[in-house]
Structure formats: C-alpha cells, structure tokens
Amino acid sequence: MTDLSVQRTDMRMGSLLALGLLYIAFRLGSAAARLATNPYWAGCLAAPNNPAWRLPQMISDDMASRINAQINRELFSAYFYLGLSAQAESSNLKGTAAWFMAKHGEEMTHALKMYRYLLDQDAIVALDPVEAPPAKTAGITDMFERTLSHERAVTQAINDLVDHAAQEKDHATHIFLQWFVTEQIEEEATVNDILGRLRLFGDQGQGLLMIDNELAGAAKRVAAAAPATEV
Numbered sequence: 001m002t003d004l005s006v007q008r009t010d011m012r013m014g015s016l017l018a019l020g021l022l023y024i025a026f027r028l029g030s031a032a033a034r035l036a037t038n039p040y041w042a043g044c045l046a047a048p049n050n051p052a053w054r055l056p057q058m059i060s061d062d063m064a065s066r067i068n069a070q071i072n073r074e075l076f077s078a079y080f081y082l083g084l085s086a087q088a089e090s091s092n093l094k095g096t097a098a099w100f101m102a103k104h105g106e107e108m109t110h111a112l113k114m115y116r117y118l119l120d121q122d123a124i125v126a127l128d129p130v131e132a133p134p135a136k137t138a139g140i141t142d143m144f145e146r147t148l149s150h151e152r153a154v155t156q157a158i159n160d161l162v163d164h165a166a167q168e169k170d171h172a173t174h175i176f177l178q179w180f181v182t183e184q185i186e187e188e189a190t191v192n193d194i195l196g197r198l199r200l201f202g203d204q205g206q207g208l209l210m211i212d213n214e215l216a217g218a219a220k221r222v223a224a225a226a227p228a229t230e231v
C-alpha cells in the first residue's frame with residue numbers, strides 16, 4: 001500500500017469516528033432535553049430530596065401502616081419466643097429451648113417477609129419499639145398456654161388485615177396475606193398438639209423428659225422448613 005492510500009484510509013477512519021461522536025452527542029443532547037422538559041424528572045433533578053417527587057406507592061398509607069403494625073407484632077413474637085427459649089434453657093429443658101429458638105427464627109422471617117413486601121410496594125417501613133416479653137413463666141405448660149393465646153391473637157390480627165385488604169380492594173395485599181393465614185392455622189394446630197401431649201403425659205418427670213426430647217426433634221424440622229427470606 002502506498003503512502004498516499006494509507007493517508008486516505010486514515011482520513012476516512014477519522015471522518016467516520018467524528019461522525020460517530022457527533023451522533024452520540026446528538027442523542028445525549030436530545031435525551032437531556034427530554035429529561036429537562038419532563039415535569040417529574042425535572043422536579044427530581046431540581047430537588048432530589050423533596051418527598052413530592054416520590055413515585056406513587058402501590059398500596060394505601062392506611063394499609064402500609066397496618067402492615068407496619070403487623071411487622072411489630074411479628075418482631076414481638078420473635079422476642080417473646082427468644083425469652084421463652086432462654087427460660088426453658090435455664091430450666092434445663094434443652095429440647096424446649098431449641099423449639100422456641102426455632103420459632104424465634106420463624107417469626108423473624110415473617111417480619112422480614114412483610115418488610116420486603118412494603119419496600120416492593122414502594123411504601124415506607126416504619127419500625128416501632130418492640131414490647132418486652134414476659135420475664136417469667138410458671139413452667140412448660142404455662143409457656144405453651146401463653147404461646148397458644150399469643151398465636152390466637154396474631155391469627156385475629158392477620159384476619160383483620162385480610163378483611164381490610166378486601167375492603168380496600170387491594171388484591172395484591174390480599175393475595176400476599178394468604179400465606180400468613182395458612183401459616184397461622186398450622187402454628188395454632190402445632191401448639192394445641194403440644195399442649196394436648198403435656199396434659200396427657202404430664203409436665204413432670206418422665207412425661208416432661210419425653211416431651212422435651214420430642215420438641216428437640218421438632219425444632220430441627222421447624223428450622224429446616226423455615227422459609228429463606230431474601231431481604
């Protein structure tokens with residue numbers, strides 16, 4: 001190739017490059033012009049921290065605040081079971097302690113499921129103080145009686161949420177809550193079963209040892225079945 005033809009090829013490449021850069025600059029310019037004339041994006045750029053520029057959330061403020069209250073209840077449940085686990089371990093009931101610890105983990109996943117749901121709906125997560133659980137119980141039967149009445153109260157709260165979602169015609173939240181409805185049926189049934197066995201075999205001596213061993217096995221199953229919640 002002669003020097004002249006090399007020069008011509010270089011010039012052609014240079015022109016193509018210049019044209020390409022011109023085209024990119026043109027596209028960027030028109031995109032910036034579109035952004036500047038769009039009232040939403042222009043507002044965001046001018047005052048990025050102004051809450052008025054938040055995209056509208058997909059669920060109502062009332063629904064979001066009710067779910068936030070339920071997050072608090074789930075966190076209380078986790079705290080409640082953590083307290084019972086500590087009390088059971090102090091009484092040398094290792095299986096019972098493991099069962100309550102597994103329930104603690106399960107309740108944390110419930111709270112995190114709701115936390116994720118609110119964020120996915122572009123709603124605000126508002127975390128309130130969590131009430132202290134009872135400091136002392138009167139033994140294993142008392143622990144499970146308190147657990148059953150607590151779970152019944154949670155079931156009522158979930159049912160109220162479902163009623164509210166239906167009333168608002170909030171289909172997404174209504175569907176989301178169905179998982180919790182099913183979960184509550186299972187939780188109440190499990191605790192009822194444990195209480196039945198405690199009444200049958202007694203909460204002292206051999207009967208207590210047997211139930212504590214059963215709870216150790218059940219704890220492993222609860223921990224294994226706990227749904228993994230990505231936050």
Ligand SMILES: [Fe+2]
Pocket residue numbers: 074077106107110154
């Ligand atoms: Fe729960």
Ligand SMILES: [Fe+2]
Pocket residue numbers: 077107151154187
């Ligand atoms: Fe629960």
